[in-house]
Amino acid sequence: MIDITNRNLKKTDVIFGECGHKDSGKLPILETIIKKEADEIIDEIIESGLKGRGGAGFPTGLKWKFCSMNPVSEKYVVCNADEGEPGTFKDRDILLKVPEKVFAGMAICGHVIGAKEGYLYLRGEYLFMVPKLNAILTWFNAKIKDLGYDFAISIRRGSGAYVCGEETALIESMEGKRGESRNKPPYPVAEGFRNKPTVINNVETFVDVAMIQKYGVECFKKLGTQDSRGSKVFSISGDTLKPGVYELEMGMKLSDFVDEFGDGDTKAVQVGGASGFCVPRKHFAETIIGFEGIPTGGSMMLFNSSRSMYNVLLNYLEFFADESCGQCTPCRVGCQQLVKGIEAVKSGKKDADYLNVLLKLTDAMKTTSKCGLGQSVANPCSSIIGNFVEEMIY
Amino acid sequence: MNTQIKLTIDNIKVSVDYGTTILNAAKSLNIKIPTLCYHPDLCIAGNCRVCVVEQEGSRNLIAACATPAAEGMVIHTNSLRVRTARKAMLELLLSEHNSECTTCYKNTDCELQSLSAEYKITKNQLIDLVPYHHYTIDNYSPSIIKDDSKCIRCQRCVRTCEELQSVSALSVAYRGEKMKISTFAEKPMFDVICTNCGQCVNRCPVGALVENNYLDDVWEAIYNPNKHVVVQTAPAVRIALGEDLGIDHGTIVTGKMVAALKKLGFDAVLDTDFSADLTIMEEGTELLTRLKKTLVDKDPSVKLPMMTSCSPGWIKFLEHQFPQLLPNLSTCKSPQQMFGALAKTYYPKKKGINPADIVSVSIMPCTAKKFEANRPEMRSSGYQDVDYVLTTRELAVMIKQAGLDFNILEEEKFDTIMGDSTGAAVIFGASGGVMEAALRTAYEIVTGREVPFENLNILPVRGMDGVKEVDVKIEGTLPEWSFLEGATLKTAIAHGLVNAKKVMQLVASGEAAYHFIEIMACPGGCLGGGGQPIPTNPEIRMKRNKAIYEEDSGMVLRKSHDNPEVAAVYKEYLGAPNSHLAHELLHTHYTDRKKTEK
Numbered sequence: 002m003i004d005i006t007n008r009n010l011k012k013t014d015v016i017f018g019e020c021g022h023k024d025s026g027k028l029p030i031l032e033t034i035i036k037k038e039a040d041e042i043i044d045e046i047i048e049s050g051l052k053g054r055g056g057a058g059f060p061t062g063l064k065w066k067f068c069s070m071n072p073v074s075e076k077y078v079v080c081n082a083d084e085g086e087p088g089t090f091k092d093r094d095i096l097l098k099v100p101e102k103v104f105a106g107m108a109i110c111g112h113v114i115g116a117k118e119g120y121l122y123l124r125g126e127y128l129f130m131v132p133k134l135n136a137i138l139t140w141f142n143a144k145i146k147d148l149g150y151d152f153a154i155s156i157r158r159g160s161g162a163y164v165c166g167e168e169t170a171l172i173e174s175m176e177g178k179r180g181e182s183r184n185k186p187p188y189p190v191a192e193g194f195r196n197k198p199t200v201i202n203n204v205e206t207f208v209d210v211a212m213i214q215k216y217g218v219e220c221f222k223k224l225g226t227q228d229s230r231g232s233k234v235f236s237i238s239g240d241t242l243k244p245g246v247y248e249l250e251m252g253m254k255l256s257d258f259v260d261e262f263g264d265g266d267t268k269a270v271q272v273g274g275a276s277g278f279c280v281p282r283k284h285f286a287e288t289i290i291g292f293e294g295i296p297t298g299g300s301m302m303l304f305n306s307s308r309s310m311y312n313v314l315l316n317y318l319e320f321f322a323d324e325s326c327g328q329c330t331p332c333r334v335g336c337q338q339l340v341k342g343i344e345a346v347k348s349g350k351k352d353a354d355y356l357n358v359l360l361k362l363t364d365a366m367k368t369t370s371k372c373g374l375g376q377s378v379a380n381p382c383s384s385i386i387g388n389f390v391e392e393m394i395y
Numbered sequence: 396m397n398t399q400i401k402l403t404i405d406n407i408k409v410s411v412d413y414g415t416t417i418l419n420a421a422k423s424l425n426i427k428i429p430t431l432c433y434h435p436d437l438c439i440a441g442n443c444r445v446c447v448v449e450q451e452g453s454r455n456l457i458a459a460c461a462t463p464a465a466e467g468m469v470i471h472t473n474s475l476r477v478r479t480a481r482k483a484m485l486e487l488l489l490s491e492h493n494s495e496c497t498t499c500y501k502n503t504d505c506e507l508q509s510l511s512a513e514y515k516i517t518k519n520q521l522i523d524l525v526p527y528h529h530y531t532i533d534n535y536s537p538s539i540i541k542d543d544s545k546c547i548r549c550q551r552c553v554r555t556c557e558e559l560q561s562v563s564a565l566s567v568a569y570r571g572e573k574m575k576i577s578t579f580a581e582k583p584m585f586d587v588i589c590t591n592c593g594q595c596v597n598r599c600p601v602g603a604l605v606e607n608n609y610l611d612d613v614w615e616a617i618y619n620p621n622k623h624v625v626v627q628t629a630p631a632v633r634i635a636l637g638e639d640l641g642i643d644h645g646t647i648v649t650g651k652m653v654a655a656l657k658k659l660g661f662d663a664v665l666d667t668d669f670s671a672d673l674t675i676m677e678e679g680t681e682l683l684t685r686l687k688k689t690l691v692d693k694d695p696s697v698k699l700p701m702m703t704s705c706s707p708g709w710i711k712f713l714e715h716q717f718p719q720l721l722p723n724l725s726t727c728k729s730p731q732q733m734f735g736a737l738a739k740t741y742y743p744k745k746k747g748i749n750p751a752d753i754v755s756v757s758i759m760p761c762t763a764k765k766f767e768a769n770r771p772e773m774r775s776s777g778y779q780d781v782d783y784v785l786t787t788r789e790l791a792v793m794i795k796q797a798g799l800d801f802n803i804l805e806e807e808k809f810d811t812i813m814g815d816s817t818g819a820a821v822i823f824g825a826s827g828g829v830m831e832a833a834l835r836t837a838y839e840i841v842t843g844r845e846v847p848f849e850n851l852n853i854l855p856v857r858g859m860d861g862v863k864e865v866d867v868k869i870e871g872t873l874p875e876w877s878f879l880e881g882a883t884l885k886t887a888i889a890h891g892l893v894n895a896k897k898v899m900q901l902v903a904s905g906e907a908a909y910h911f912i913e914i915m916a917c918p919g920g921c922l923g924g925g926g927q928p929i930p931t932n933p934e935i936r937m938k939r940n941k942a943i944y945e946e947d948s949g950m951v952l953r954k955s956h957d958n959p960e961v962a963a964v965y966k967e968y969l970g971a972p973n974s975h976l977a978h979e980l981l982h983t984h985y986t987d988r989k990k991t992e993k
């Protein structure tokens with residue numbers, strides 16, 4: 002792997018470090034975990050400050066606590082490996098390199114909340130992984146059975162819809178229905194898969210949990226900042242000389258990041274994929290990558306001055322217009338309006354003021370959309386239009 | 396959990412039952428929150444986002460229809476944020492909607508239009524998206540027209556078709572900008588398992604699903620001096636028509652309706668009630684014959700339970716989904732089609748008119764009747780027996796077009812012949828009505844006595860339960876029916892096809908041992924038909940139901956076999972129930988429409 006030279010960035014090895022492997026026949030840390038009380042594990046995860054790695058950043062320990070407190074006996078663990086966000090490809094790496102650790106995290110969750118079944122909801126395009134993952138699962142499931150622990154994991158494949166990364170749409174998809182998000186509340190911890198309490202976490206979150214259990218809370222807390230504990234796996238792409246997957250400490254300054262990964266001509270960084278925020282050069286120094294600044298599910302896309310930010314935004318918006326499930330008004334119609342709207346301004350059919358109409362529209366989409374898809378379209382839209390308004394018009 | 400939830404809405408404190416939505420909590424305070432995808436008959440979708448309200452402390456607005464009240468919530472239904480967002484939702488919907496309002500069939504009767512008027516959407520700056528979509532209009536069906544360019548994707552129709560009717564002819568296809576409400580392989584409604592029940596039409600808030608109307612054809616016939624136009628009116632029309640003409644729900648307007656029809660220029664205003672009574676004679680006789688053939692003659696070709704065949708939506712449902720049970724369907728035509736067959740045979744003979752000059756129109760609470768009238772089997776007279784079927788709504792339109800002030804019309808009586816009615820026929824309009832009417836007659840045929848229920852009111856078959864089971868013990872039979880002595884006639888009644896399906900699954904699996912089953916395709920029976928005034932909801936259907944039984948109890952004749960015109964038609968024309976001629980004109984056969992496993 003390529004070395005990191007910037008002294009302010011810290012490369013870590015929490016996620017990808019060796020820890021139990023099928024070939025070695027050894028399970029990652031589960032032997033000891035099984036003996037621990039559920040409450041103790043929950044307290045430790047809460048104490049660690051771990052927040053969900055999918056991007057939204059809900060405190061993992063609390064999510065598990067809510068689900069464990071639910072008196073219903075049938076519960077489920079779901080690992081969200083839909084990885085549909087444009088610019089994100091880190092879960093793919095995690096599942097290829099350390100799948101045992103993902104499954105260990107799921108098993109710990111099952112133990113904590115009292116679930117007997119876990120599902121890996123795998124991005125449809127990751128079909129190539131299925132034989133290998135299934136082989137590992139056969140071994141893994143047998144191994145945890147040997148421990149006297151009633152829990153088994155199986156794979157459910159997605160069918161390519163971006164919205165199915167949204168947890169309730171994912172559940173609908175798992176139930177064989179159309180991928181459409183549900184009304185919330187109830188949240189999945191109360192009524193999830195088959196309307197039973199369900200914990201859904203990102204691939205990386207499960208690995209983090211397993212690693213917190215292995216190395217201890219303090220070890221995890223040493224990494225990152227007050228609001229953003231631990232490390233994060235980033236998918237780095239765009240105008241960079243070293244694209245790829247990197248595990249770095251949370252809470253870095255965007256300027257340090259660009260210094261390391263930029264090509265010397267970085268104009269903007271799209272943090273958090275198409276649904277994330279675009280940060281222009283003038284804000285690099287003051288932007289923290291973490292929950293206190295701009296959080297990301299992992300995607301970091303760099304753009305240099307040869308790129309048209311209008312084209313970048315149009316590309317994102319066309320993506321959303323196509324990937325909206327179409328059920329709710331603001332997302333279905335709003336995305337179409339945004340595409341047509343910026344095209345109209347660019348071509349001169351609408352004057353520049355129309356951009357304000359569009360910004361108001363994104364506001365409405367943010368506050369009224371049924372799920373995160375429609376709500377987050379405002380992010381790229383307002384940040385790209387706001388920072389690169391000339392490129393939108395001329 | 397029976398706990399009460401306390402919350403504050405628009406600065407008013409209110410306590411509601413656990414599970415109550417914010418929408419209903421607000422309703423209890425007489426605060427109206429606008430909705431589009433919400434419908435009281437359906438599960439919550441929460442997808443139009445027009446009902447969003449502000450919850451203090453919440454970053455986003457929340458959908459009032461989909462969010463249960465929670466302890467301590469502080470809600471604002473009319474804040475600036477809410478108003479702005481709601482307006483934005485309407486502007487978005489309008490930008491995707493083919494707003495040709497002045498030429499739309501639902502003009503002034505459209506929920507999107509009313510909301511747009513209420514919020515004064517006069518400066519919608521958004522881009523018109525309609526030209527960017529390739530929309531189609533499906534007008535192949537004689538019953539329903541589907542215009543995707545008007546659709547606002549609220550999915551009321553999808554939920555109706557699935558939840559109330561278990562048909563799922565309509566469902567969501569594609570996603571994002573291409574998302575649309577479609578049918579299997581995007582075939583026309585005419586070509587899929589749609590039953591034409593029109594429940595979707597009844598719940599579509601805009602003009603995307605409407606009945607195929609025959610207003611101009613009927614006007615043309617009326618004004619044609621060479622044509623004798625007879626009109627029949629179904630039992631459920633008279634208790635609902637008023638709703639479209641400014642009269643309260645559940646008001647009986649029979650006399651005014653007759654008066655209006657005469658003023659419109661129909662040559663004879665007749666009553667489907669007449670043929671409903673005739674249906675009871677035919678169907679009652681068929682039931683008793685089937686009982687005899689199975690119980691006494693042990694004839695394996697005769698199937699029990701016998702199932703009613705008045706509801707054309709139900710017939711098509713069975714043809715698609717349970718074709719193996721078609722032998723169980725009564726061979727009787729529906730009252731509409733019995734009437735139609737006689738309107739071009741018996742009626743012209745008696746009146747001395749050339750049957751070719753007769754135009755037969757029916758006013759029905761139903762859109763499936765339009766399909767039924769067009770079935771190839773329905774030409775027993777040598778002509779199409781019923782030429783045009785209008786819904787209750789279309790009749791209201793005609794009355795308005797003619798400039799009649801419905802409220803002040805002097806009540807009039809039906810013409811003869813084929814205009815006499817009994818209470819038994821009136822109750823055809825409610826779920827359980829055909830059963831009750833049949834029992835009133837069949838029991839008397841078998842025992843020579845009236846059914847053993849006070850005032851002939853067979854209360855257990857009435858009401859809004861989805862499936863009703865009623866056992867009637869037969870005692871003191873006449874000698875020729877002695878094989879039924881002491882027997883218990885087991886009956887079931889279901890309305891709404893989702894309930895029909897439950898009963899059919901029991902019958903198909905052999906788990907249920909019924910003798911006679913009444914099914915109506917629509918919730919509540921014909922009174923909740925797809926052609927009835929919009930809106931519909933449980934409360935409105937209850938009021939119509941009450942009106943129907945009021946009409947019944949107020950009638951002198953309440954048993955089908957007492958209808959003098961029915962007696963006359965047998966005496967003068969048909970001979971006896973189930974006679975050869977009766978079979979030729981009043982009975983039919985069915986088509987297996989299942990497209991798999993062949």
